[in-house]
Amino acid sequence: MVGSGAAGGIAAYVLTIKGLKVLCLEAGRMLEPAHDFFTHKFPYEWPYRGEGKPGQYGKLPQGMEWKIKEWTDHLYTIPAEDPYALAPGSKFTWTRLRAVGGRTNLWGRGCDRFGPLDFKPKSLQDGWGEDWPIGYEDVEPYYERVEQLIGVSGSSEGVYNTPSGKRLLPAFNPRCGEMLIRKGAAKLGIKVMPKPLAVLSRLYDGRPPCHYCGACNWGCDVGARYSSLDVLIPQLRRRKNFELRTNAAVHTILMDRSTGKARGVTYIDTRNGLEYEAYGKAVVLAASLVESIRILMNSRNRDYPSGLANTSGTLGHYLMEHVAFNSIEGFFPELAGRPTTNDDGPGESCLYIPRYNYGHKDQKKYLRGWRLDFYTGCGMSPGPGASLPGFGSAYKKKIKELYPAAVQMGGYGEGLPFFWNYVEIDPGGLRDRFGIPQVRFHTTSEYDHAFAIRDEMYGQMEEILKASGAEIFPYKKQSPYPLGSVTHEAGGCRMGNDPRTSVLDEWNRCHDTKNVLVVDAGCFVSHPEKQITHTIMALAYRASDHLAEEFRRGDA
Amino acid sequence: MGERLIGRRQSLKYLGMLAGTVAGREFLAAWLPKSAAARELDALRRASYHAASNQPNERPYTPLFFEKDELSAVEALTELIIPTDESPGAKEAQVARYIDFIVSAAAEFNPSLQHQWTEGLQLLDRLSREKYRSSFHEISARDKEKLLEEMSLPEHDAGQTHPGYEFYRLVKEMTVEGFYTSRVGLIDVLGYKGLSALGEFPGCTHPEHQT
DSSP: OBOOSHHHHHHHHHHHHTTOOEEEEOSSBOOOHHHHOOTTOOGGGSTTTTSOSTTTTOBOTTSOBOSOOTTTTTTBOOGGGSOOEEOTTOOBOOOOBOBTTGGGGSOOOBOOOOOHHHHOIIIIIISOSOOOSSOHHHHHHHHHHHHHHHOOBOOOOOBTTBOOOSSOBOOOOOOHHHHHHHHHHHHTTOOOEEOOBSBOSSOBTTBOOOOOOOOGGGOOSSOOBOOHHHHTHHHHHTSTTEEEEOSEEEEEEEEETTTTEEEEEEEEETTTOOEEEEEOSOEEEOSOHHHHHHHHHHTOOSSSTTOTTOTTSOTTEEEEOOBOOOOEEEEOGGGTTOOOOOOOTTSSOSEEEOOOOTTOSOTTTOOSOEEEEEEESOOSSOGGGGGSSOOSHHHHHHHHHHGGGEEEEEEEEOBOOOTTSEEEEOTTOOBOTTSOBOEEEEOOOOOHHHHHHHHHHHHHHHHHHHHTTOEEOOOOOOOOOOBTTTSOOEEESOBOSOTTTOSBOTTSBBSSOTTEEEOSGGGOSOBOSSOSHHHHHHHHHHHHHHHHHHHHHTOO | OOHHHHHHHHHHHHHHHHHTSHHHHHHHHHHSOHHHHHHHHHHHHHHHHHHHHOOSSOOOOOOSSSOHHHHHHHHHHHHHHSOOSSSOOTTTTTHHHHHHHHHHHTTTTOTHHHHHHHHHHHHHHHHHHHHHSSOGGGSOHHHHHHHHHHHTHHHHOTTOOOTTHHHHHHHHHHHHHHHHTSHIIIIIISOOOOSSOOSOOOOOOOGGGOO
16 A cells, blocks of 8 residues: 555555555555644744745746645655756646655635546536446445545535535534625525535544534644544554555565565655665555556666556646636625624635536537636635725725625536646656656646636626625636645546457456556546545545455456 | 732733634633634734833834935835824834835846845935925925825826836835835724634624525
């Protein structure tokens, strides 16, 4: 098992409880929430108000800040300190969090299930792209199991192609602004529903409920939101058949020439820089897809000159990401000047707008659809008032007046898979800080569909905000954010029935080498508008379940 | 110092400790009436604020980056942007010192920010001398405000230009940033109530916002 995040945590859990002997190699260190999370710190408790020294964390290609803050700079990999390569004209935002639990420590917690149409975009939607080799009915039982395991709050609303679990914890109570949007959207016939969140709305499985401090993005100090660090790893470490080895950065997969099967991995102990080997009957990659692809490519040898599991030539290709861009800001005159309230709630917004534009008439311009998210209420920043013109007492009063009335709306459009969006080992020979060859991205988010769906979304967001009674501040349309910016990167070793056009089979096993699995988002064939972590976890559960079954039967 | 005072301080300390743990928060939520718990925590927050910022006989501040005259110009600018009125402003939040600290820290990764400030302040003096025959920190408060208003004109009218506009935006952005990330700006002025521990989150309870 390589990695301990969203995919690795679930896969290690399933394999361990099924009685397999599991060695989990994690490139990062162990975290102690009490020492490593600064959940309840105010900006003024940091030397640089939480932002770091000017320029310390670098800028994203689009000029935005990284997610890295002083709360979290000891957790994330700072790009300037361990760079990756970009082909000329390419942009990619690669968020790395090397630690036990991976990015589930600081994730967004949204837990959408993909719908039946999302697995069959080609045959059931518009004939474009590829279908997954599996359907919703194959994944549904695993969505269910993941929800029971991690604890998800939300509600079952029966929205078309947006399935939700039947046994969720109660949904969170929405804020004023969210209620206004629900009313406004209803006028347009658009449904607003509770957002499924991996945050506990009540005591569950021995874990405390959310205490509504709103600071989930800095790590939850009590484990009220799911992370594999808080929820699964402690259970696993009590078991004799599970071993966690931290600071172990996997470099290559070891192959057995006589059988053509993998026999283990090589890894670098990041504390002493020395290379070690570990052996096993199967190798499960769950290192986050870019890392998993990097391991497969770095495992190339005379038998596999273009990288392991790459006879199809598609390894690293078809990288995808949501179509995302700047959100629209405004305010509700109805809420202006109210006394401030504590609107932190469960950190995230409680409601959202699932996809609604099925069967739209603009197939020539853009394909498929989008979801919309909105954020309202008194947060930790002065809100939209600060971008108003002017200064002085009147300006200061305006900020205060609009503070409780702020609203922000953004969304994710479906990202499409293209062969020309790919990642490779840097031909320039760049290596990471441990000497392992580093990747180079060859990606752009600026394709016709992305611009078209963006324009459609801006229009819809304006319409919904206006119907909700909000006033919108002037904004500039921006190019779609580079791939990776939402930290929803997917694809690169997609699954499929045809070994000539895909890397993995429907059980996440490499077509070429059946005892090597990739269980992270690398296997994705399409990238619907929904958040992807739940699907990563469900597929990791499904693939590990199958692997354990193979072992039980003695097939593996 | 009377016994009662010590008692209160002790109890605040325990509350603070309790509020820092899950069990403690559950205990607090169960034991204290809700409004009382909120009041105590609020008092705790305020007490620590006053302890930090209102120390008497403070030693004079030695700027890290700016010259003395420059610092007083920065003080004047920030206090014009977020003035002290019925509520505290940039002066109480010591925004000029925040800017001094941040700009001095920019040496390592973003030295161009230092140039922007040095050149901006020089430009400000030049504009001030052209108009009022003295450098910025010497002219009257009214003249300072007039000059800043001129610099800000393009904000209201995209057709306008002003050589000082870019610097005005830099000052304004960093002032707003510094003020609303300070305890004074965020807690005392905006009244942010979050980042606390609640037993439950009621959400919107206004009948007029329900469907």
